[in-house]
Amino acid sequence: MKEDLTNISESQVAGLKADDIHWVLTVPAIWNDSAKHFMRLAAEQAGIASDKLSLALEPEAASLYCRHLRVQREGGSSISTLRVGKKYLVLDAGGGTIDITVHEVCAGGNLKEVHKASGGDWGGTKVDAEFMDFLGELTDTSVMQIFKEDHMEDYIELLRDFEIKKRAVDTTNGGKITIKVPVSFLECVQDTTGQSMKNKLQTTGYGKRITMAGDKLRLDADIMSSFFTTSLLNIVEHLSDLLQKPECKGVEAILMVGGYSESILLQDAIKQQFPHVKILVPPEAGLAVLKGAVIYGHCPSAITERVSKYTYGISTTETFDKNKHPWSKREVFSDGTIRCVDVWSVIVTAGDKLVVGEAQNEREYFPVYEDQEFLHLPIFVTSDKDPKFTTDVGSKKVGSVTVPVSGSGTDRSVGVRMIFGGTEITVECVEKATGKITQLDIAFLM
Known part of the structure; x- marks a missing residue:
């Protein structure tokens, strides 16, 4: 596909080079970080340079497109005319997945996510x-x-x-x-x-x-x-539950995009279930994601805030306390210290608001040994809001970062924070003694 698009573009635009193109690959918002990373690797293997590639979440792309388009409805309502502070739900109904996000209009026409992306395979x-x-x-x-x-x-x-x-x-x-x-x-x-x-x-x-x-x-x-019954019941039930949540109260409209949204049966089912909410379907709803991805490529900062779908953190150790820690987590280290291992150190909690491009909740970590030259920090993810140990059910290692530390002693520290820029995550580590900053993209494990 990449080669075909490049050949067609070069034949239609004189002097166009491969470096002139920035590629935007759209992915479902309900996908996890590993799935998104897999798509990036696939694109890179297809010959797309990493710095020429962005990943866009499909309902966000559709939302951006419809903010630029007057999506008319009976009575003249449209997403583009919603004022600052107003909320609307984006229902991206594709072939495989149903992707749902809730957006709030911000000053300057930007958008922020007010509830984490959700959905299912009911497409x-x-x-x-x-x-x-x-x-x-x-x-x-x-x-x-x-x-x-x-x-x-x-x-x-x-x-x-x-x-x-x-x-x-x-x-x-x-x-x-x-x-x-x-x-x-x-x-x-x-x-x-x-x-x-x-x-x-x-x-x-x-x-x-x-x-x-x-x-x-x-x-x-x-x-x-x-043939539609199972799919429609799942979609309507999920929307009903979602609109009852406190952060989704006051949603004024449901924006239906994606090829499946062109189905009259799906449109009618949602109109009947939510008679007091405006139902908006743009022309060529199946192309809304594609066209919105182009807008996102030119203006990735249009989405200013998202909601974390998961809890992210580091697997660390701490001094063993028999009144607090299970005996199974007790471990004697080579220097004679007794520590509790596999302890969750949370940096971002599921449901936290994430300002795009800003570092989140710095945590400090210290070497265990006097002569330690590196801190190896395994990164974990879970849906649990209050995880205890990284071996608990639902906790999954998704990658790791290794940070050099200068000097000696166990009082040296490294501050770790996560930056959620766009749709992917960067870990930023600051060595406190020297001020040296190391930024690493998480190579999410498959």
Whole structure:
């Protein structure tokens, strides 16, 4: 993709060089740090220089785009006209994930996140899977497996046709939904079951609600809408819980972006559940993330504040206290000192507000040994707001930093703080004796 885009750009813009391009790669906001780091590594292996690459969170990109666009709604409301201090929810409904963030408008048109990103795998592919399972139910599960393995192009073509119908389906009009079925699928049904698709349908109990005419499968609208049920219930339930949270009180609008947001069924489900909230869907909602990523690339500082999804910190040791520490964490060091190991030292707590580009909550760490030349600081993450030990369930090592320390003695210290710039994290270490600052990007472990 990178090579194709470069070739097309160079053919259309005379004198354009690879160094002239800054690349923005969009990722779901609900992804963890390791997944985002994996995408950066993949982009770098594709030939994109690290300093020419930014990662943008998809709902944030869409939000920026819609702030620049007058997303009109009946009555003339739009995201771009919301005043400072007003909140709105961004629902980025893609194929795989549903990504949700809540933004507040700041002075100068910038945005801040007021609740950590959330969501789940309830996107449009869930609806596709329900449809494919339904075809398996009508015919035979082995038919679907054989069709997918032996006729992949036709399988994808069937999904494409279903995608078009999926976005346009409107159950208020009743009637039938027509889906074109590849001839190879009909042949798979005949070869595997010994019956034609038409004959198989007559034994299903659906009667005239499902019919076959040539290569056209015709379904009642309510059968088509049943494929959406699980996805819609999960989305609406999650939104309801989210809007009850104190920090989300006063949300004035729900901005629907992403390809799945073009589905009338999804739009109607949200309008019915939240009649007092404005529902806004921009033109070409499926392109909002793409266009917003371009804006983000030019103005990454437009998002001024985020909310930490996780608790971040360092695995450290402290003097063992039998009244406070479990015996299993007691360890005798080579200098004879008895210490408690695997202690969580929290730098950022899940739910903390993070001002983009500013250092967070400095913590000081000391050498254990007199002649120690380096501090090795393992970095951990957890969803727990008050973790005790880095070996607890849910705690995960995501990387480490090694900081040189000058002189000798155990009274030397290094201040450690985290900088959440953009969508990635930098660890800044300050040696107190010399003032030397070391900045390191966390190489998140996969």
